Amino acid sequence: MSLEVRTLEASDYSGWLRATRLGFLRSATVSDEEIELRRPYTDLARAQGAFDDGRCVATFRSMPRDVTVPGGAVLPSSAITQVTVSATHRRRGVASRMMANELAATAERGEPLAILIAAEFPIYGRFGFGAAAGVTEWHVDTARAGLRPPADDEDGRVELVDPADVFKSGPELHERVRLQAPGSINRNDRWWELFTGKVQVPGGDPWKEPIFAFYRDSAGRIDGLAAYTVDDKWRGMYPESPLEVKQLIAATPAAERALWRFLLSIDWVTTVRTGFRAHDDVMPLLLGDRRAARIDNSSDFLWLRFIDVPRALAARTYAAPGAVVLDVVDPYGYAAGRFRVEAAPDGTATAEAAPSVAPDLTLTAADLATLYLGDESAVRLATVGQATESHPGAAARVDALFRTSRKPWAIDGF
Template structure:
């Protein structure tokens, strides 16, 4: 029997949740409370399922999000999530059909970008997505680390706060932070409710309330937030308590340094796991012995796909003036074409289709996505033959244009 792929009706939702659980190798039972909590936050018009004789066997949905790009502008993006295919229905093109539907809907909604977190690396390149912002996770031996002394600008204080304080002050802080960080997205009210434990989405998902800390500047303004847990572990009479960071955001350098210094000097804590941070996070630079910070994981994280190339290119700022014609290859067609990017001395840009212009650099939509936020180098891609220069030196010019002072960082998954 052929599979039916379609958007959901309200009556499909419980079966869709069960299929999602099975797709991620979790028990299929879904309680009424979970259905009631998830349903209001799931837009059925943006949610697809594949059905075999009435049973949901594949899932897919998207959410509207705002993505920060270099320079601080935000672009509407389709954030794709909950992509699963049951083990019994793999290799039948189901995910491809759902992705094709979503890209068409993304274009119709006027969202210039689609984004996702790739569970497996090889899957999404064929759909035109490229890895656009990576993450690194460190394991810090606090006994070896040592800490640089505080700077003169660290005249604020770190204080422990309650979840209610986080719900009150966290959203405003995050809005200030995310416009500074290319690759970050907005957080809705439900994110904060889940983060603070006000809402539990599923009874079978373990949750331990974090300890929350604010950094306040000398005027009392909240400039930083850290959330962490500490395990109660002892070896005989010696405490060996590992600390795990759940979230750390800072609107100022002083707040960032002060929060790291606090977390790395808590009594009884012998190791700190940082969670997913930017590739170039400053934490190791704060240590007297940088070897005390061992990289546990360094990987791609946020993947990006162009739907409207001119709008996306014109939205960000650039590091140098110049003009380049990009010949973008995209079998799906959304990003295909030649585009002239002209950057002014101030870093702002215009971008337009230029079908008759001679190309300077030929690359795929996925390659352009990898360059867009500043995570990848065109020279590196040219070295392995992944992008092609028609004009010698273009790859270096593109790097000069797209260069950012800091690596992009997707602060949150979705």
């Protein structure tokens, strides 16, 4: 029987939500309360389902999100999520059909990028997505850490605050922080409602209220936020309480250092799990014994796909003046072509199609995506045959332009 793939109607939503749960290997039971809370935040025009004899067996939706690029500019993007296919309907091309629909819609809406977080690495490269920003998670033995002394500019203070304070002041802080972190996206009011417990949606993971802390500078401005939970565990009369960081964002280096020192020196806490951080997070540099920070996980996280290459390349800044011509291969066609990027001394750039100009480097749209935010090196790609130089040194020239001083960091999942 052929499968019907289409955008959702209001009457499809409950069955679609059940199919999403099953696709993620969870119970299909969905309460009326959960449907009522989730439905207003699902744009049916951006949601698809595959239906077999009226039953939803695959799901797909996207959301509008602004993503930060190097230099602090933001670009509208299609944030793809809730992609599932029932175990009974795999290998029938359903996900490919829904992705093709979404990429066409993304282009029609004028969004130059599509982004997603991949549950499995091999899936999305064939659709032109590349791993563009990764994460690392550390496990810190606080007894061994040996924190380094504070710097002279750490004259602010850390204070514990209520969820209501976070809901009020957190959004402005996050806007400041995410413009400094390529790969980060904007947050809506619902994100903050869920984060602070103002709204709790049944059917998800159990919510445990974190402990919240602000960092204020000497003038009282909120420059940092930490949220964490602690399990009260003891072995006899000895505390062995693990702390898990749910969020740590900082708009200044002083705030970042002070919040890490605070979390790593709380009484009774013997281990700290950092949560997902940038690959080059500064936390280990604050330790007298960096071996006390053990990497538990280091992985790809945010994947990116070009729809409008010139617009995306012109939006970011570059590390050095110069020009390169990129020949981009894209079977879907959206990013295919030859493009010249010319960066000025101030880092700004122009980018335009240059079909008649000889290329410096040839690569796929997916591989260009890995370079775009500064997570990968063109020289590395050329070394393994994923990029082809037209002349020696071309990959190094690309790296000289595209490199960034820090690794990209997608602060939030979606």
